[in-house]
Amino acid sequence: MFYIVQRIYEVSMRCFGVLFIITSLQVISGRIALLVIDVQNCFLPTGSLPVNDGDQVIPVINGIRQQYDNLFSLVVFSQDWHCSDHISFASQHDGKNSYSTTILQYDNTGKLCESTCDVQYNLTQVLWPDHCIKNTTDAEFAVNVTRSNTDVIVKKGYHCKIDSYSAFFDNGGFSQTELDVKLKEKDIKSVIITGLALDYCVFYTAKDAKRLGYNVYVVQDATRGVEEGTTVSAVREMKDQGINIVQSSEMSRVMQQLTSAGILLRYSVYPWYISVIGITHILLYH
Template sequence: MKEQGNKGYLTLYQIIASFPVSSGRIALLVIDVQNCFLPTGTLPVTDGDQVIPIINDIRREYRDLFSLVVFSQDWHCVDHVSFASQHNGMKAFDTTLLQYDEQGNLCNSSSQCDVKYNITQALWPDHCVKNTTDAEFAVNITKENSDIIVRKGYHCEIDSYSAFFDNGGFSQTELGAKLKEEKIETVIITGLALDYCVYYTAKDAKKLGYNVYVVQDATRGVSYATSVDAITDMDSRGIHMVQSSQLKAIMDGLTSSGNILQISGFSWNKIVFVFIGIYLYLLVPL
């Protein structure tokens, strides 16, 4: 009887000790995987659809390790300032200089304005217009009811590449507050496009103090040259550029399977004795 009891105690102890313990809460950020950026969309990113199965695989394989999954969504006005159609004589992929006052109001020829900020704006085809099919998430991307959706780019007079802030830093989305609320320490970033929205989101996440990983094969860029520049800059900032095949080792490093009983701040000894009592009562013959 004593031997059986000791065996039951040891088995339960081993089970509890094997529970994975997070050394820091992790969020998966899925940036702008929307119809507008897919091959049939209004602003197609080359091979943009190829990130979808990779992101789905990441979700499936590490679902128990993500404390939060966030989808960002470009959500533009029909006359958004980033659209080339709103600038006479300009065409898509040109650049223009936008000027703003201290409060972040756009200065234009019809308004008197004390210019405080000059922002170079790439001009795009009309895309991701809110409440259109073009702005919806890709139909085959895995989404769950618990996922958080963060919309950006909805201010008509300022663009927003980052999922945290608009391009002038005048306003912010709810993403920062959500990550703080969930006590997130590490963000894993995927989505579109590598050289714009992924890049700016990663930079802001790093600036805000998060441990940042960009999964390179789970994103695609608008152009090769700007993608190379973005990767180089992110690397210089301490942002980790990784492949999905490396995530297993990375996630193992971010979590631990150490003895859960040794974690401070919890009365694990009391919990263990309760479980041991139940275990012995149910499984150990009298």
């Protein structure tokens, strides 16, 4: 009898150890990704397409990383990476000024209709100053944003004939970046989105993430918009679509919520552990 009880106790303790390790890993990894959208020189106040107060997102993003980096399974930096003659540049459209709009037409394969073709898609394109041209200092990441050699870089906007606000897809949805694949490889369920600009690249990234089934949080004070009107409407639309708009001051609550399943699972092991100890003690010594 003593031997049987002792074996039950030993097996139970081993199971408890394995369960504790598994649930600890779940809490630590959390299956959460931090997305840092286009924090590049081109969008800072001294850049070619400055976002008002764009540099002010950097200390907020750095603070989030410093405090919660161990809870992120993945950190992704998206990088606008344009051809010098990119279709979104006002300089490529005669008689057009920066921040005006034009209609771009595409066939069913996503090819730009520059002459006669079977038009299937009409996309409204904001025309921007030349910016984030690949292999230039302007396109590099801000020097003071915290980065690690384990971070993933996802380039976007590199197709010369179509723009890409979202870090997932081009503006017509004709092609996609590697972002969704990278997130699924890590079994990511929730994304925390920061960066520039709130009313364009952050907005479209958040919408695509939601559509792809991710649990989405946008940290509002870790972003800035191009214009007040489009920023207000972007925030309203994101809320309407079930995207969580939070402040960095709420990140403690957010991270606790996102990891609470693992925490609850871990602590649910303890009553079982105490019961095994108690029953074993009674059988052995009474």
